[in-house]
Amino acid sequence: MTSSRRTLRGRPAIRSVAAAFAVIALCTASRGEFSGGDPLDKDSTDWALHFTPEKANKLTFVRDRLEFQGWYADKRRRSVLRWTRNRDRLDRDWFVQVRAEIPTRLVKSESNSAIGIGVVASGTESRGYMMAINRGRNSDGGNSDGAVHNGFKFCTLKETSTYWSLNSATKCWLRIHYNHRDGTFTGSWRSRDRWRYFEPVHGADWFSDASDHVSAVLIGSKFGQVDLDISFAPYAPSQKSAYLRDYRCGAAAPILSVEQPLNRSRRNGKGTLKFGSAPVGSRGGQRVFHVYNDGTADLRRLRITRGGRNAKDFRIIPLETRALKPGEAAGFKVVFRPRGTGTRRANLSVRGNTRPFLIKVEGDGSER
Structure with a gap:
């Protein structure tokens, strides 16, 4: 008898502050250890992963016991790139940023393509941004509202954090608004009887950094460039290290x-x-x-x-x-x-x- 896992299992990724270890990888296998240079250097956006999917792709990062995993599937599969937190807490010295650059042709398309992304930071201050283009007609210059399809919901984990979840036992809803006039996205979500709203964000803006819970979902088959940055921002004067164990990219395949x-x-x-x-x-x-x-x-x-x-x-x-x-x-x-x-x-x-x-x-x- 088969079963389907109801929660996203993800795999966090890492990078170091030293520019000498800068890595930009695309569809290659990589293995390397990275260490923080000056532990007091807070200016630390040092390497990033850039990829532009043209067909089904998958990528995997592994960081110690924490893992970050994502993949693309074609329009028929509909499930696509997703990141999530594993059981272990992400080290506060490392954080993740995500940006999506969405082509105008997709925004104005009447096809069934769709794209959604959500990144959340939790801790002493709860912050979250989301953006999405809903499936269906959105070429009339107005707003496009709708829920992310296939069971993805934006839900509360606890009072100070939120995350994407496949857990259908949690009853919550997500509504997406896209404004064609100024190119911004706004999201609202409801848990129980309470609605919450996110401030508008532009499609090319950087989203929140996440020191504890990180997750994202993209739905569709044609996107612009998606950037995933893992940065080092040390909290104390000490040497930090982490490693990027594996990265894979290729056609859709079983794992x-x-x-x-x-x-x-x-x-x-x-x-x-x-x-x-x-x-x-x-x-x-x-x-x-x-x-x-x-x-x-x-x-x-x-x-x-x-x-x-x-x-x-x-x-x-x-x-x-x-x-x-x-x-x-x-x-x-x-x-x-x-x-x-x-x-x-x-x-x-x-x-x-x-x-x-x-x-x-x-x-x-x-x-x-």
Whole structure:
């Protein structure tokens, strides 16, 4: 049985204050560590990611335990670029800024294309801006009102912060206003019975920086340039460091990820999962794994295989599905039953129409 994750899982990105480490990456694989130069330098917009999507693209940043993830999908998929906060708190020395430059032809288009973006800062002072072009006719010079489609809602997280959410249990609404005469956007949102309004922002303006919760959503298929800046603004005189582990850009594709236990991501081929000890022939430890499709295309031909000298010691109770749509998940179980004494090792491989995901497992067999 498959399930769909109801909250956005994102992956924050990083950058340093030293201009010598400036990076502008587009559709390349990058890996590097960055350190803050002068810890008291507050003037610190040092590198940015710039990309201009012309077709389906995806991008991924990974920063230590915090991750920032986004992707584009074509008009048929409708779900597009999104960023969100992971479970860990974003270090206050780093913050994110987002800007979108929207072509006039899209604003005045009568097509079904749409674009929306929202960035929020939280902490001692709650601030938020949003902008969007609604789907439908907006060429009459008036305002365009409407809710962001496909379940994206602008909701309160708590009194001092807001964020984009896929959690349909929270009842809230978003209304978008675009003024063609001066090129500004205004948003209003409601939680329960209370409406709140954001001040107008221009399409080319920088939005809020975010030191705690950051998220954004873009909907549509044709955009101008979108800039994502990660800046360093130290709070205390000390050396800070972070790293940009990975960046990918390319056509829409499935992305396979595995959690064990739930909400704890495993790294492909890294580490060994221990199943403990059990008498020979007896049932030992068992583990439940969760497989996710974090990409923008269907994950097909999904299967679990086992290999290694002691592969038969680890029984796989297989997935109940062979395919996962973007955002869907499925589980499988592995049970350890040693056939001999000593350390028993095997390799599990989660396979599909993407790169295989390797899981190393180990258990100990003991005399009865």
